Amino acid sequence: MAESSMLTETIRDIVQHHGGMPTRLLQILRDVQDRLTWLSPETLERVAEELSISPNKVRSVAEFYSFLYTTPRGRYDILFSDNITDRMLGNRELLHYLCSRLKVSIGETRADGLVTVGTTSCTGMCDQGPAALVNGYTLTRLNPSRLDGIANLIESRIPLAEWPRELFEVYSNLRRADILLGRHFADGSALRAGLKRGPEAIMEEMVKSGLRGQGGAGFGSAAKWISCRNAPGNVKYVVCNADEGEPGTFKDRVLMQDFADLVFEGMTLCGRVIGAQHGFVYLRGEYRYMLNPLKAILQRRREAGLLGEAILGDASFNFDIEIHLGAGAYVCGEESALIESLEGKHGVPRIRPPFPTTHGYLNKPTVVNNVETFAAAAKIAVEGGDWFASRGTAQSKGTKLLSVSGDCERPGIYEYPFGITVHQVLEDCGAHDAQGIQMAGPAGHMISAQQFGRRICFEDLATGGSFMVFDQKRDILDGVRNFAHFFVHESCGFCTPCRVGTSLMRDLIDKVHTGHGTRYDLEEMCKLGRIMQAGCHCGLGQTAPNPVLDSLDQFPEAYERRLRSTAYEPAFDLNAALEEARQLTGRSDPGAYLNEEDLLVGAMP
Amino acid sequence: MSGEPSFTLDGQQIPFQEGQTVMQAALEAGVYIPHLCFNPEFTPHGSCRVCLVKVNNRMQAACTTPAAGGQTVQSETEELREIRRGILQMLFVEGNHVCPACEKSGACQLQAVAYYVGMLAPHFKHFYPRRPVDASHPDAVIDFNRCIMCELCVRASRDVDGKNIFAVEGRGIQAHLVVNTPSGQLGATGFSLHDKAAQVCPTGSILTKHRGYDIPIGQRLYDRKPINVVGDVAQLPDSQGGRRHD
Ligand SMILES: Cc1cc2nc3c(=O)[nH]c(=O)nc-3n(C[C@H](O)[C@H](O)[C@H](O)COP(=O)(O)O)c2cc1C
Ligand code: SF4
Ligand code: SF4
Ligand code: FES
Ligand code: FES
Numbered sequence: 001m002a003e004s005s006m007l008t009e010t011i012r013d014i015v016q017h018h019g020g021m022p023t024r025l026l027q028i029l030r031d032v033q034d035r036l037t038w039l040s041p042e043t044l045e046r047v048a049e050e051l052s053i054s055p056n057k058v059r060s061v062a063e064f065y066s067f068l069y070t071t072p073r074g075r076y077d078i079l080f081s082d083n084i085t086d087r088m089l090g091n092r093e094l095l096h097y098l099c100s101r102l103k104v105s106i107g108e109t110r111a112d113g114l115v116t117v118g119t120t121s122c123t124g125m126c127d128q129g130p131a132a133l134v135n136g137y138t139l140t141r142l143n144p145s146r147l148d149g150i151a152n153l154i155e156s157r158i159p160l161a162e163w164p165r166e167l168f169e170v171y172s173n174l175r176r177a178d179i180l181l182g183r184h185f186a187d188g189s190a191l192r193a194g195l196k197r198g199p200e201a202i203m204e205e206m207v208k209s210g211l212r213g214q215g216g217a218g219f220g221s222a223a224k225w226i227s228c229r230n231a232p233g234n235v236k237y238v239v240c241n242a243d244e245g246e247p248g249t250f251k252d253r254v255l256m257q258d259f260a261d262l263v264f265e266g267m268t269l270c271g272r273v274i275g276a277q278h279g280f281v282y283l284r285g286e287y288r289y290m291l292n293p294l295k296a297i298l299q300r301r302r303e304a305g306l307l308g309e310a311i312l313g314d315a316s317f318n319f320d321i322e323i324h325l326g327a328g329a330y331v332c333g334e335e336s337a338l339i340e341s342l343e344g345k346h347g348v349p350r351i352r353p354p355f356p357t358t359h360g361y362l363n364k365p366t367v368v369n370n371v372e373t374f375a376a377a378a379k380i381a382v383e384g385g386d387w388f389a390s391r392g393t394a395q396s397k398g399t400k401l402l403s404v405s406g407d408c409e410r411p412g413i414y415e416y417p418f419g420i421t422v423h424q425v426l427e428d429c430g431a432h433d434a435q436g437i438q439m440a441g442p443a444g445h446m447i448s449a450q451q452f453g454r455r456i457c458f459e460d461l462a463t464g465g466s467f468m469v470f471d472q473k474r475d476i477l478d479g480v481r482n483f484a485h486f487f488v489h490e491s492c493g494f495c496t497p498c499r500v501g502t503s504l505m506r507d508l509i510d511k512v513h514t515g516h517g518t519r520y521d522l523e524e525m526c527k528l529g530r531i532m533q534a535g536c537h538c539g540l541g542q543t544a545p546n547p548v549l550d551s552l553d554q555f556p557e558a559y560e561r562r563l564r565s566t567a568y569e570p571a572f573d574l575n576a577a578l579e580e581a582r583q584l585t586g587r588s589d590p591g592a593y594l595n596e597e598d599l600l601v602g603a604m605p
Numbered sequence: 606m607s608g609e610p611s612f613t614l615d616g617q618q619i620p621f622q623e624g625q626t627v628m629q630a631a632l633e634a635g636v637y638i639p640h641l642c643f644n645p646e647f648t649p650h651g652s653c654r655v656c657l658v659k660v661n662n663r664m665q666a667a668c669t670t671p672a673a674g675g676q677t678v679q680s681e682t683e684e685l686r687e688i689r690r691g692i693l694q695m696l697f698v699e700g701n702h703v704c705p706a707c708e709k710s711g712a713c714q715l716q717a718v719a720y721y722v723g724m725l726a727p728h729f730k731h732f733y734p735r736r737p738v739d740a741s742h743p744d745a746v747i748d749f750n751r752c753i754m755c756e757l758c759v760r761a762s763r764d765v766d767g768k769n770i771f772a773v774e775g776r777g778i779q780a781h782l783v784v785n786t787p788s789g790q791l792g793a794t795g796f797s798l799h800d801k802a803a804q805v806c807p808t809g810s811i812l813t814k815h816r817g818y819d820i821p822i823g824q825r826l827y828d829r830k831p832i833n834v835v836g837d838v839a840q841l842p843d844s845q846g847g848r849r850h851d
Contacts, residue, residue, distance in 0.1 A: 041787065063776065346776075491778065492777065495651070
């Protein structure tokens with residue numbers, strides 16, 4: 001009884017701290033879990049009661065996000081980042097090593113409830129992996145000796161706050177700066193320019209700049225702002241997409257870590273232009289370590305008159321920013337799923353149209369832009385649209401931040417004018433032996449060495465920023481398989497071709513990868529891929545088959561090698577195996593032959 | 606006549622009213638586009654993807670795409686039939702569908718649409734998920750093995766019955782239908798056979814107890830005529846072999 005009233009008390013406090021707002025459900029569940037390590041059915045009921053919403057709404061959120069647990073979890077919860085770049089750096093060996101040190105199996109909670117060790121999708125530390133999260137906080141550059149230290153800290157039950165800081169150190173690895181990162185930016189200068197010249201003039205500069213969305217899709221940013229500005233209604237919102245879930249991407253992390261003022265200023269400027277007073281940063285759960293530092297920067301900006309009421313002394317300029325933390329869901333990077341998540345729901349993409357510019361957060365007109373887009377907008381307000389447009393190509397103005405990782409000497413962030421060749425990037429990052437690049441992440445494209453002359457820009461190779469290098473020693477199919485598993489884990493489950501197709505694709509690639517595939521399986525993969533590309537509800541499912549389709553096209557030998565080995569194994573040629581029996585029984589009728597269809601197809605419905 | 610907006614669907618002129626989707630306009634004009642999660646009485650959902658069409662050469666779900674004047678829509682092409690067939694094949698392997706033993710066989714929209722798009726075998730590898738059957742309610746059984754997660758029962762119970770009995774939980778391939786009670790049992794809810802939610806399931810997931818095999822297999826709704834001619838089982842009254850009772 002006492003225990004249950006304590007539970008109620010704890011939950012009531014947290015809910016009240018969040019103003020009792022159902023839109024903050026995800027944040028509430030995160031905080032409750034921080035206190036209780038997991039979300040029991042009773043806990044979820046209480047949360048629903050305190051918020052006066054239906055219990056199934058709370059459960060559907062709790063069941064959706066990877067970082068929310070509805071089964072008991074250890075007091076120390078360790079999740080190894082399991083992107084292909086972590087694997088290249090030996091994360092699997094380290095994972096097994098830690099599990100054996102702690103005497104716990106992967107994905108399970110130790111009997112004493114002290115620790116759980118599992119895996120998670122890319123945590124955005126590809127240039128300093130292998131990485132992991134402990135209770136959501138980033139651990140970098142793992143190696144056996146660091147893991148020894150971690151195992152001791154856990155066994156000694158040392159609170160996380162007392163762990164050595166160096167375990168959590170995140171480097172920026174800024175390798176090449178151009179106009180965005182290279183020039184000093186004085187805080188407030190974009191807002192001063194905005195006030196002095198007025199919203200129309202700022203929009204004109206945006207139009208001149210030719211800035212396109214840096215999240216990957218490349219939608220014209222000026223057009224987006226104008227459409228939202230012209231949308232009816234006087235309550236509007238600005239949303240900064242800092243979900244950065246695309247494996248291999250970490251440039252938004254560096255922007256938020258080292259250039260947060262620039263990003264916040266771009267958001268505030270956008271608020272001024274479209275007439276919004278409220279902004280959100282949707283920060284991926286993996287970047288939790290930045291939450292408090294970012295809140296401190298927001299506070300400093302308020303005190304400096306750059307945020308909040310009467311910005312720069314102008315009574316008509318009010319804008320504030322709130323940070324929402326995600327909880328492990330790649331699909332929430334999709335702008336309409338992100339908005340659902342901001343509203344406290346599970347992250348299923350909405351039907352579009354209508355688009356967020358007219359029906360976004362709480363159905364109000366909303367601009368959703370990538371972190372880098374807001375940073376560029378702030379610079380454009382100060383330096384002018386022509387200045388920005390002087391870099392880049394005809395259709396892709398300005399610069400692009402690339403997150404370079406994988407097999408190279410100098411992984412990190414490279415800012416280039418659009419139009420740079422893949423070849424140049426490889427040279428600069430010290431990748432001497434590349435056989436292929438996964439461009440723009442698993443959702444993007446895999447290219448082989450014949451295509452390294454191609455240019456990075458919307459006219460040729462578009463990218464959100466992920467650039468993963470595979471050298472000659474690598475097996476391309478290791479990457480393809482890793483990506484196929486990623487998409488199974490991240491599908492939201494709403495639409496049929498993605499929910500089911502990602503699993504079917506994973507099974508096929510697993511089969512081929514382990515040497516059991518046939519040419520028929522490759523055809524199946526192509527067919528399945530086409531259905532997913534054509535039929536899925538959102539970009540996640542539509543792009544999920546890309547790694548398979550691209551690698552079949554660009555690296556056919558990686559598949560051939562495996563099929564050939566199976567061709568030599570008579571066990572896989574059942575018809576040949578039956579030949580002897582046919583001769584013995586003297587049969588040659590169709591019934592004496594197996595066809596492949598019969599082997600794979602079950603009973604008729 | 607000349608002032609009315611219209612689009613072309615496989616060469617045929619389809620008039621529409623502002624605000625209608627391609628699907629709504631086509632149905633009203635008597636042209637069938639296969640569908641499962643769409644039901645004209647509910648807000649479109651866009652999840653099954655069976656209604657894929659090409660609108661001005663772009664793949665879109667007919668049930669969620671607003672009709673616009675001058676659009677060119679393709680539906681009955683071999684390319685689309687193949688994609689639709691693939692999607693149906695996915696639904697059949699995702700759950701456990703044992704048609705010959707199913708009480709809904711012959712009056713099942715899923716089965717009828719499968720036949721319509723030319724799907725004769727499940728094709729992909731079966732998942733054989735372990736899903737329960739819930740017979741806790743005195744009048745109805747829920748067999749989760751046959752659920753395709755169209756969320757029609759969810760929408761009907763929430764938006765029409767005002768009971769909010771069903772929901773989908775989980776992510777990705779783990780997503781599944783649940784009954785909104787702590788026990789998860791239908792018997793613990795106020796579900797009734799008169800609910801709209803009892804009439805909308807396009808598969809054999811929500812079944813009426815004590816009424817098995819009233820109409821012999823072979824003489825059921827879709828045994829006689831294909832779905833593009835008779836329409837959805839949820840839209841037809843009891844007396845015609847449908848599920849609807851007003
Ligand atoms: C599955 C999926 C994941 C996405 N993830 C991100 C992301 O992490 N960050 C991002 O800025 N855009 C992401 N996007 C693109 C967004 O939907 C949206 O286009 C973008 O935030 C718009 O900002 P921009 O115009 O400044 O690029 C994603 C899209 C999809 C389909
Ligand atoms: S629900 Fe329909 S398709 Fe499924 S088994 Fe029953 S009759 Fe067959
Ligand atoms: S039970 Fe029927 S109506 Fe409900 S989601 Fe499943 S298939 Fe759709
Ligand atoms: S489940 Fe997300 S695209 Fe289909
Ligand atoms: S009927 Fe259109 S997506 Fe299901």
